[in-house]
Amino acid sequence: MAYGAMGKILWVDLSTREMKEEPFDEQTARKYLGGYGLGARVLWDRQTPGVDPLGPEAILGFVTGITTGTDAVGGSRYAVVGKSPLTGGWGDANSGGSFGPQLKMAGYDAVFFTGASDKPVYLYLNNGTAELRDASHLWGKDTVETENLLQQEHGKDLEVACIGPAGEKLALIAGVINNKGRAAARSGLGAVMGAKKLKAIAAQGNLTVPVANPELMRELRKKHVASLTGHAEQLHATGTPGIYEMCCVIDDAPAKNWVGVATIDLPTYANCGGEAVLEKQKRRFACWRCPIACGGHMKSGTGEYKYPEGVHKPEYETLAMFGSNCLNDNLGSIITANDLCNRYGLDTISTGACIAFTMECYEKGILTKEDTDGLEMTWGNHRALVAMTEKIGKREGFGDILADGLKRAAERIGRGSEQYAMHIGGQEIAGHDPRGGWGFAIGYGCDPTPGRHNQGGGQHPPGLDIPDVPREQMTGRGVYHKLSTNFMHSVSALGMCHFVAGAYPSADQLVEALHAITGWSDLTKEELLLTGERITNVRQAFNIREGVKTPFLYPDRMRGVPPKTVGPRAGITFTHEEVYNQYLVEMDWDTKTGKPSKAKLVELGLEDIAQVLWP
Ligand code: SF4
Structure with missing residues (x-):
């Protein structure tokens, strides 16, 4: 077994409910390190080529790395891996927060799921033990409710990675959420989890990640924290929203479904810039033991958008996709849409891209109010943006069409809409312009x-x-x-x-x-x-x-x-x-x-x- 690892990989067959442990040996650890390195190797070895990503033969993995849960600064992340139902190829997504470290403290470097359950279940891990439990009471709940209910059951020290209603309904732009708003969002792996009727992984434990020289690592941590440089200061001050205005100025941020220029088409873009976001922030959020703490929890919303105190701060990508890309300068609506995505378990990049696409199709007359459930999907209509986000999360009305991402939405809509679907290989393009970037x-x-x-x-x-x-x-x-x-x-x-x-x-x-x-x-x-x-x-x-x-x-x-x-x-x-x-x-x-x-x-x-x- 390698130091930095718990040495155990758990395999769970959701069809038979059988579980087995396999060692995470040192040779594999050194060659692949963990995360999507280990994940890719395992899926190459164990998954039959050509499987339906939403079928029982598909393998879904949750994989930490060998710095996760150690004193290494920034060692907070885990990866979700599987065949992407959006692209039909390799899929991975990763997230910070505290789920990854807790997965290791519960005794496991990784968990791989095969098969599919016939009823909703969650996996409960505690100090080296694993148990599949009934999740009927959680099915249909959003990610915040799910985490709260599981913590009521098991205690506040429980960490949860789960899907929301979007993943349950196999929305292909669904992700996996932990800490009520940190997302392993990309590649559509929330739908894979939903197809397996796996609502959540709940991890609890106080095992220590073995480290070769813990004393030295403790000293190094102090030294490394003190020496962080580059963008650490700016990230600490404003988080990723701090780059939004600059990205608008250099035309890196998308505008008007990538056809516009933010400074020209949305002169009020700074309404959603770093300072504006900071004014609405209540306190910082840090991933596990991170000194940068680039995330944030918001004050309660005032005015039209009365989101509750504590919802997560939108990241740059979310501001860009729901903001400039939709010509929307209403920050309250973006915070609300972000929170809806977190609760329903949606990828904010993909959701924002789908809404910008809908707005352009609406402008071009490809879509009308009759198609969009009576919503006027005009540029900058923040109320329609929020309402459509909720419809996507519920797979309701036109939201059902958008819930499977741009490629499939354009195929279903037809009428020339394909030219406005800004995806590549089936995945919605993130919020930085490739033209010159x-x-x-x-x-x-x-x-x-x-x-x-x-x-x-x-x-x-x-x-x-x-x-x-x-x-x-x-x-x-x-x-x-x-x-x-x-x-x-x-x-x-x-x-x-x-x-x-x-x-x-x-x-x-x-x-x-x-x-x-x-x-x-x-x-x-x-x-x-x-x-x-x-x-x-x-x-x-x-x-x-x-x-x-x-x-x-x-x-x-x-x-x-x-x-x-x-x-x-x-x-x-x-x-x-x-x-x-x-x-x-x-x-x-x-x-x-x-x-x-x-x-x-x-x-x-x-x-x-x-x-x-x-x-
Ligand atoms: S708080 Fe920010 S900088 Fe720190 S680990 Fe999380 S994402 Fe990274």
Whole structure:
């Protein structure tokens, strides 16, 4: 067993209710680290290719990393992994809060579910024991009610990851929620949980994560907390809403379903900026033992939107998707929509994207009031935005069409609506513009999970041998993106927050923490780069084996066809090849199909995968 791990993986067959434990051995831990690294390897090995992601054969995993629940600063995260019902390929999502650490303190590094229950259940974990319990009383409850009810039953120290009504109703844009508003939102994995009739995982325990040198790690923690730099201060002050205004000014934030410019089409965008959000914040929210504490709980809403005190602060992505992208400057409505998404268990990026799409279809006459249940889906109509968010959560009326995401909504609506559906590979595009944001442009299309803002590169800490490339520069972008994202794949798999890892003054600090945690004194930054590359090759191999067409292709608008005529990004247009090929060549992935070369797979120690992809 590796230090940093509890050494146990739990397998739960929801059809037979059988459970078994397997060891999380040191060799696997070092090769895949945990999180979506371990998750991808397990699903490659154990899941039959071509399964229905919502069928009983699909595997759904909740996986921590080897820094999760340790003294490593930022070691708070867990990943949810499975086949994405949105893309048909590899799916992962991750979340902070305190569920991940508690899962380990309850005795497990990971839980994988197979089968499907015939009635609602939840998994109760406590100090190394596991029990499937009836969840009939929780089915239909929102995520806040679910967590409250489970804590009433088991105690306040219980941590819960659960789905809301959206996941129960198999909305493909449903996510998994913990801490009543921290979300593993992307890839549609809440629907996979719902299909298994698994309402929640409830974890409780006080086991200690074994660490090779706990005394040294305690000292390092003090040193690392004191030395956090870069964006840590700004994140502490305002959280991610602090970048909203800047993103509007540089035309990075989406406006008017990605066809507009926030500063021109929504001159009042600052109504939802960092300072405005801060005024409505009651107190900070921190993931488990995080000194940055970039989250927040809000004061109770006043005026038209009377949300209760304590609801979570909307993050930048939520502000962008429900704000500028819908030409909405009403902050109360965004806080309300955010809270509705948290309660129903919806991805705020996807939900906001669906509403902006609906507004554009309404403007173009493709949709009318008759289609949208009487709601006037005009730009900036914040009341309609909130009402439609609730309909999506309930799968009610037109919300039922949007609940499965843009790709399927446009297919059902037809009438030319497809051109306004801003998804890539079935996943709604996150709130940073790829037109001129070259890291996002590559990441959205080339990462095995498309449309993801946290796969855009550039978040790595200093101290790595990565040649710097200015934001606006394409030359040299391929190697930069490869190295930056490879390092951050390791960070993700370790269960560490990207914001914290990026705030370390040097990657050396992360390495010294890993030495103290794992005892792997020969581990280097170079090994982390290689491990990240291995991990993402397994994710990509999963897509190739599933027959998913990669790299993913943008809708014309998202690559500037036609280009914008006004604003900071006027005139920018790109082809898939000029943005993707540098990176794909560096990765040794085929530029047409995204398939990793045999030599690359062998070099990464993935001979068995090479044999399958290159028989
Ligand atoms: S920086 Fe923010 S998201 Fe990251 S661990 Fe800290 S509180 Fe959580």
